[in-house]
Amino acid sequence: MDILVGFATVLSDPWILVAIALASIVGVVIGATPGLTAAAAIAMLLPVTYHVPPLYALAFLYVIGKSGRFGGSIAAILFNTPGTSASAATQLDGYPLAVQGKAGKALKVATVSSVIGDTIGDLILIFGVAYVAQLALKLGPPEYFAIYAMAFVVIGSVIGKSMLKGLASCLLGILVALIGLDSVSGYARFTFDSFQLMNGIGLVPVMIGIFVLGEVFAQMDSMKSGQDTVLHSTAPQSAEDSQLSWMEYRPCLPVAIRSAFTGGLIGMLPGLGSAVAAFVAYATEFRRARNPEQWGKGALEGIAAPESANNAVSGPSMVPLLTLGVPGSTIGAILMGVFLIHGIEIGPTLFLTSRELIFSLFATGLLGIFCYGLIGYFGSGFVGRLIMRVPPNIIYPMIFLTAFVAAYANRSSLFDVLVMCVFGLVGYVMRKLELSTAAFVIAFVLARGAEESLRQALLLSDSGALVFFERPVALLFFALGLGSVGYRMYGLYRDKRKAAALHKTTGNAGESC
Amino acid sequence: MSRGSYCWTGILAGVIGLIALWASTGIPDPVAGEIGAKLFPQAVSAALILISTLLLWNARRLPASDAPRDWMPQSSTLHVLLLATLGLTYVGLIEALGYALATLIASTAVFLLFGHRRPQRLLLMAVLATAAYYLCFFVGLGVYDPPGSVLDIRALLSN
Amino acid sequence: MQLTSFFKSAATLITATCLSLSAATAAQADTFPSRPINLVVPFNAGGGVDAYARALAAGARDLIDVPVVVVNKPGAGGLTGAQSVATARPDGYTLLLTSGGSFLLNTMLNASPVDMFENFQFVSQIGQLSTALMVPANSPYKSANELIAALQENPGKLRWAHSGRGGFHYIAGRAFLESNNLTAQDVPFKGGSPARAALAGAQTDFGFMGIQQARGFGELIHPLALVADERDGIMQDIPTFKELNIPFVNIGSPVVVMAPTKTAADVVAQLNQYLEQITATTTFAELIEKQGTAALYAQPAVIEQKMLDMRTASTPVITQLTGQVQ
Numbered sequence: 001m002d003i004l005v006g007f008a009t010v011l012s013d014p015w016i017l018v019a020i021a022l023a024s025i026v027g028v029v030i031g032a033t034p035g036l037t038a039a040a041a042i043a044m045l046l047p048v049t050y051h052v053p054p055l056y057a058l059a060f061l062y063v064i065g066k067s068g069r070f071g072g073s074i075a076a077i078l079f080n081t082p083g084t085s086a087s088a089a090t091q092l093d094g095y096p097l098a099v100q101g102k103a104g105k106a107l108k109v110a111t112v113s114s115v116i117g118d119t120i121g122d123l124i125l126i127f128g129v130a131y132v133a134q135l136a137l138k139l140g141p142p143e144y145f146a147i148y149a150m151a152f153v154v155i156g157s158v159i160g161k162s163m164l165k166g167l168a169s170c171l172l173g174i175l176v177a178l179i180g181l182d183s184v185s186g187y188a189r190f191t192f193d194s195f196q197l198m199n200g201i202g203l204v205p206v207m208i209g210i211f212v213l214g215e216v217f218a219q220m221d222s223m224k225s226g227q228d229t230v231l232h233s234t235a236p237q238s239a240e241d242s243q244l245s246w247m248e249y250r251p252c253l254p255v256a257i258r259s260a261f262t263g264g265l266i267g268m269l270p271g272l273g274s275a276v277a278a279f280v281a282y283a284t285e286f287r288r289a290r291n292p293e294q295w296g297k298g299a300l301e302g303i304a305a306p307e308s309a310n311n312a313v314s315g316p317s318m319v320p321l322l323t324l325g326v327p328g329s330t331i332g333a334i335l336m337g338v339f340l341i342h343g344i345e346i347g348p349t350l351f352l353t354s355r356e357l358i359f360s361l362f363a364t365g366l367l368g369i370f371c372y373g374l375i376g377y378f379g380s381g382f383v384g385r386l387i388m389r390v391p392p393n394i395i396y397p398m399i400f401l402t403a404f405v406a407a408y409a410n411r412s413s414l415f416d417v418l419v420m421c422v423f424g425l426v427g428y429v430m431r432k433l434e435l436s437t438a439a440f441v442i443a444f445v446l447a448r449g450a451e452e453s454l455r456q457a458l459l460l461s462d463s464g465a466l467v468f469f470e471r472p473v474a475l476l477f478f479a480l481g482l483g484s485v486g487y488r489m490y491g492l493y494r495d496k497r498k499a500a501a502l503h504k505t506t507g508n509a510g511e512s513c
Numbered sequence: 514m515s516r517g518s519y520c521w522t523g524i525l526a527g528v529i530g531l532i533a534l535w536a537s538t539g540i541p542d543p544v545a546g547e548i549g550a551k552l553f554p555q556a557v558s559a560a561l562i563l564i565s566t567l568l569l570w571n572a573r574r575l576p577a578s579d580a581p582r583d584w585m586p587q588s589s590t591l592h593v594l595l596l597a598t599l600g601l602t603y604v605g606l607i608e609a610l611g612y613a614l615a616t617l618i619a620s621t622a623v624f625l626l627f628g629h630r631r632p633q634r635l636l637l638m639a640v641l642a643t644a645a646y647y648l649c650f651f652v653g654l655g656v657y658d659p660p661g662s663v664l665d666i667r668a669l670l671s672n
Numbered sequence: 673m674q675l676t677s678f679f680k681s682a683a684t685l686i687t688a689t690c691l692s693l694s695a696a697t698a699a700q701a702d703t704f705p706s707r708p709i710n711l712v713v714p715f716n717a718g719g720g721v722d723a724y725a726r727a728l729a730a731g732a733r734d735l736i737d738v739p740v741v742v743v744n745k746p747g748a749g750g751l752t753g754a755q756s757v758a759t760a761r762p763d764g765y766t767l768l769l770t771s772g773g774s775f776l777l778n779t780m781l782n783a784s785p786v787d788m789f790e791n792f793q794f795v796s797q798i799g800q801l802s803t804a805l806m807v808p809a810n811s812p813y814k815s816a817n818e819l820i821a822a823l824q825e826n827p828g829k830l831r832w833a834h835s836g837r838g839g840f841h842y843i844a845g846r847a848f849l850e851s852n853n854l855t856a857q858d859v860p861f862k863g864g865s866p867a868r869a870a871l872a873g874a875q876t877d878f879g880f881m882g883i884q885q886a887r888g889f890g891e892l893i894h895p896l897a898l899v900a901d902e903r904d905g906i907m908q909d910i911p912t913f914k915e916l917n918i919p920f921v922n923i924g925s926p927v928v929v930m931a932p933t934k935t936a937a938d939v940v941a942q943l944n945q946y947l948e949q950i951t952a953t954t955t956f957a958e959l960i961e962k963q964g965t966a967a968l969y970a971q972p973a974v975i976e977q978k979m980l981d982m983r984t985a986s987t988p989v990i991t992q993l994t995g996q997v998q
Binding site: 165171174175213220224393396402404424433451 | 548620
């Protein structure tokens with residue numbers, strides 16, 4: 001058992017334990033700060049890693065990546081602002097719970113689900129690494145496209161009251177995503193001859209703009225028009241609202257476990273990332289849910305699914321990183337850099353040459369999960385209560401200022417800050433017009449990758465679109481997506497018939513699209 | 514769901530769709546055997562125009578709402594616009610003065626907009642906020658501090 | 673804090689600032705460098721070019737009193753970061769470290785607001801990136817000539833992977849195909865790693881990618897020929913196209929450090945001297961070698977000539993490409 005050897009190595013070195021604890025804290029804080037990715041901080045620490053043994057540096061980075069994914073959920077739940085793109089799905093149900101004064105409960109569900117997802121992901125990595133490596137080699141653009149198509153289905157569940165407005169939001173999101181140089185042909189699209197737009201519109205500034213700044217504008221609006229601000233409109237919390245009982249979590253458990261496997265599978269495909277995993281898991285579980293009417297309004301399962309899935313990506317995504325040298329994120333790329341600096345060649349033979357190091361790294365991962373789980377579980381109630389106590393005329397100005405520095409820090413680009421500002425207004429107008437900001441952002445996140453993988457798949461294919469039928473994994477995801485759409489259509493049809501029956505009896509034929 | 518919000522969404526979507534459709538004509542045609550860079554932009558623009566027509570068509574059928582401007586509140590909008598203007602000005606200030614000075618000014622203004630009126634308190638909060646952000650991001654995380662194009666304090670302080 | 677006293681001190685500061693502004697610029701050259709030097713890398717942290725910058729910063733620690741700070745400004749194939757340096761204050765404290773080949777070819781391919789020769793002056797070359805023709809390990813083609821024969825038999829049928837149109841790997845690949853009158857379908861990937869993974873999984877028939885990418889992938893990928901006149905310093909058993917007598921265009925990418933055009937000559941000379949010393953240190957050489965890429969120092973005049981030659985050599989391919997676009 002290599003993993004036991006790994007544990008022995010790690011546990012016998014107190015400094016590694018310190019590094020893990022430190023990384024858990026740093027990761028949670030960075031993840032919880034909207035728009036701030038750990039990459040900037042880590043890149044700065046990179047020179048330090050030249051001089052310490054590789055395991056220290058690797059453990060530190062690996063654990064930051066894990067706890068950062070969890071930390072993102074904190075901001076998503078408390079401020080309706082995903083701390084990282086991975087937690088954009090968490091806010092769909094997390095924020096309504098915070099509004100109901102149940103932020104503490106929501107944070108605990110997020111913690112428990114992240115821990116479950118992350119652990120399952122790591123177990124897949126530890127025990128299945130050989131098979132996963134074989135599988136990862138065979139997956140290419142067709143599978144990517146199938147998964148993107150599947151992830152698009154999630155938009156159906158966030159589309160809101162009006163189908164037309166939901167579709168409009170979604171199309172607008174795709175249009176914005178198309179701005180910039182097309183990665184397949186290299187041609188400029190929708191750049192209007194602006195050099196700055198050639199690089200496209202960044203995900204981070206758009207998210208901060210739409211969710212954070214848009215929210216500040218909306219809060220300003222409601223403060224000035226005499227309404228209560230959302231965070232403080234609630235009755236004082238009872239102790240029960242920040243507790244989580246086993247009875248409450250029990251229905252979430254199967255959701256979290258299934259989502260962990262979804263996330264794990266997506267993790268094997270580098271580049272898709274945690275955000276896609278979270279959306280796919282949310283869509284899949286929404287389809288299966290026994291209480292679909294509560295989803296989007298504060299269902300605990302609606303937090304469990306994306307949080308478990310986005311953390312389950314962490315472990316399996318190490319396989320393509322280590323065996324194929326394809327990093328799934330900037331942190332992944334830096335992690336690769338650390339291997340190289342220490343003269344460890346990444347590639348198919350890595351598991352033969354550096355087996356002990358790799359399994360020690362996996363052991364630190366499991367310890368890191370334990371660490372951020374403790375922080376999350378015992379800290380979340382406290383953080384939730386603390387935030388509720390800060391008056392809104394302090395917290396919203398601070399969120400406003402944070403939005404700017406976060407948009408800048410991401411790529412040291414003032415243009416990004418400008419983009420963030422513009423999308424703040426876009427977010428505000430969309431809220432006013434009752435357009436779906438979630439549909440907009442999800443479409444934005446997925447569109448570029450979906451188009452790219454579709455076109456790559458067709459370039460690689462001798463049989464045109466038939467290539468998707470030659471690939472079992474791709475077919476599986478298409479089937480899941482179609483099943484999900486079909487089920488949803490059936491649900492809508494059923495509701496409509498019920499409504500029609502109701503209308504007949506009351507004699508009212510008014511209907512909005 | 515008011516007629517107004519449908520109308521405005523329809524008009525907005527239509528205008529954006531038309532601009533996008535026009536802009537996508539400039540994208541080079543694909544090489545034979547490829548989907549090409551043009552297909553998606555054109556398809557999406559066309560779909561948006563279609564949706565816009567449907568929205569306007571449906572708005573016609575909707576009953577006019579009791580409060581005709583419920584989708585656009587009145588006095589509070591001014592404050593939102595002020596805040597947005599502040600945001601854009603802030604970006605310009607960072608460019609001209611560097612992060613620290615710009616944030617000092619912008620944080621004073623934003624606290625003012627959110628209803629803090631006592632000068633001492635206002636200034637204290639602005640200084641504290643600026644110091645906190647500067648220490649956390651530029652010193653702690655080592656983010657690159659853009660030198661102001663008009664006034665670069667750090668260059669002057671180091672001399 | 674008293675309000676009036678705050679304003680007073682603020683006013684004093686601003687006055688003092690304005691007065692010393694002109695004096696400050698003049699004074700800087702004498703004491704260069706007196707504050708941290710920002711080294712802008714127009715790519716993400718963790719990549720091959722970034723590694724050069726990090727190694728440079730590590731090597732500078734023992735030689736220069738001020739720290740060298742690496743700033744990652746990715747975007748538009750490296751042009752975003754380049755533009756930010758071109759418009760920065762030309763005081764020697766903001767420098768660009770980039771892949772010269774990609775920078776040059778990008779500005780030639782797209783309407784670009786920056787020009788390598790007009791907006792910048794070369795400080796020095798510190799490294800060299802080379803591209804190579806590679807095939808999957810289980811490929812039926814065991815040599816470059818076998819592959820060429822297969823390409824001649826099936827024009828346009830074979831597929832090749834690269835890291836994106838506009839990068840020097842793609843241009844080098846195109847130039848190879850053009851010089852041999854061959855056609856093949858290219859499949860662009862987003863970056864070198866995904867392209868390598870596609871090749872390792874035999875999803876394409878061949879590919880052009882950085883020679884360092886083959887290290888550790890011996891089981892999955894076979895490099896067939898290097899696009900260069902001389903063999904690579906690390907992967908010494910890979911023959912060059914020149915040795916094989918196969919027509920090709922020598923397109924590589926020197927890693928260069930550049931400063932805005934108006935930077936004072938003595939500052940650039942000082943920087944060049946530092947870079948010459950740093951590239952000679954073992955710290956720098958070891959760090960670069962571990963990445964699998966090569967350290968290579970050259971004087972500003974030498975590297976400028978190299979880049980001008982490369983522009984001349986790649987113009988036909990670029991014209992052919994942009995002609996195809998319009």
